[in-house]
Amino acid sequence: MPLPPQYRTPTTYRRFYIATKATSRRGGFPNPTLELSPMIPDWLPYLLNGILLLAIASIIYYGIRLGITPMPSSRKAVATFLNLIPDAIDGKIVDLGSGWGTLAYPIAKRFPDASIVGYELSPIPWLYSRLKSLFVRRPNLTLRRQSVFDADLSDVDVVVVYLHPAAMRKLGPKFEQELRPGTLVLSNTFPVPKWEPAQTIHLGKSWLSTSNDIYVYHV
Ligand SMILES: C[S@@+](CC[C@H](N)C(=O)[O-])C[C@H]1O[C@@H](n2cnc3c(N)ncnc32)[C@H](O)[C@@H]1O
Known part of the structure; x- marks a missing residue:
């Protein structure tokens, strides 16, 4: 009987050999696929699919919530963030x-x-x-599973952030209240409302966004 292509490595050949021998010992026609199937429990694909669906649902749910x-x-x-943070920090x-x-x-x-x-905050x-x-x-x-709005920013030297306009509106007053003078704030895409950036770096278009700027602030 010719060796099927999926059995042409030493390990898989050994499985094929065992499967064939076991079946021929019982006098039946060797069917390696049937002989190997007990190695994968029936419930495993359902479990993996369930986990995948839950993970996708969680990402969508938290995406909407946050x-x-x-x-x-x-x-x-x-790369731009890394260049903007002082080396000696x-x-x-x-x-x-x-x-x-x-x-x-x-x-x-x-x-x-x-x-x-x-x-x-998003679990996945x-x-x-x-x-x-x-x-x-x-x-x-x-890495903390905690809201950014509950973060203590009083001893921070550099803030990097990539959120959305509503979050930046809420973060502005928190920054003003908690950040020490001299703190560097670097924001991807969305500026801190009412703050004047010391520098705006244009990164140009990417395949996901029309334009992408990094805003640099010194408190
Ligand atoms: C656009 S991603 C940026 C990820 C990462 N900072 C980066 O630059 O690659 C924004 C992340 O902020 C998280 N997020 C949004 N609101 C949050 C909140 N209130 N507390 C904690 N995380 C939040 C989202 O779940 C998302 O993963």
């Missing part, structure tokens, strides 16, 4: 709405003497960013 999906900063935006940097950790991880890598805290991106720490160790990075 007013923004966990869309990551573009590579260009991440050894204080505290917060990422308000840290999503999948797209910005928080590179910041933690580039500034090992600083302490980086990310705030994220937050869980992903936490699990990532099992493979990418950043001892100076803490």
Whole structure:
């Protein structure tokens, strides 16, 4: 009997051999597919589909509730943020709405003497960013499942943020109340209302947005 293509590696060939032998011992025609099927429990595909659907539903639900999906900063935006943060920083940097950790991880890598805290409420991106720490160790990075509006900003040196206009309207007064003079605030796409940026960096169009600016403020 010719060897089916899916059995042409040493491991899979061994399975084929065992399956064939087991069947021929019982005097039946070898059917490796049937013999292998007990290795995958019937309920496993349903469980995986269920988990996937729940994860998608959670991302959609929190996207609607929070007013923004966990869309990551573009590579260009991440590089710009990294260039705007002073090299010698050894204080505290917060990422308000840290999503999948797209910005928080590179910041933690580039500034090992600083302490980086990310705030994220949506469970799936937050869980992903936490699990990532099992493979990418950043001892100076803490990822909290907490609202940005409950973050204590009184000891922060740099704020990085990529939220939406309504959140920025709410954050403006919080910044004015809590941030120390000299704190650097970097906002992706949405400005802090009524604040005059020290600099606006135009990143140009990306495939997801028509235009993309980074606003730089010094409190
Ligand atoms: C556009 S993403 C930015 C992600 C990341 N900072 C980046 O630049 O790649 C905004 C994130 O903020 C989160 N978010 C929105 N409102 C929030 C809130 N009140 N508290 C915590 N996270 C929030 C969203 O769930 C989303 O993941």
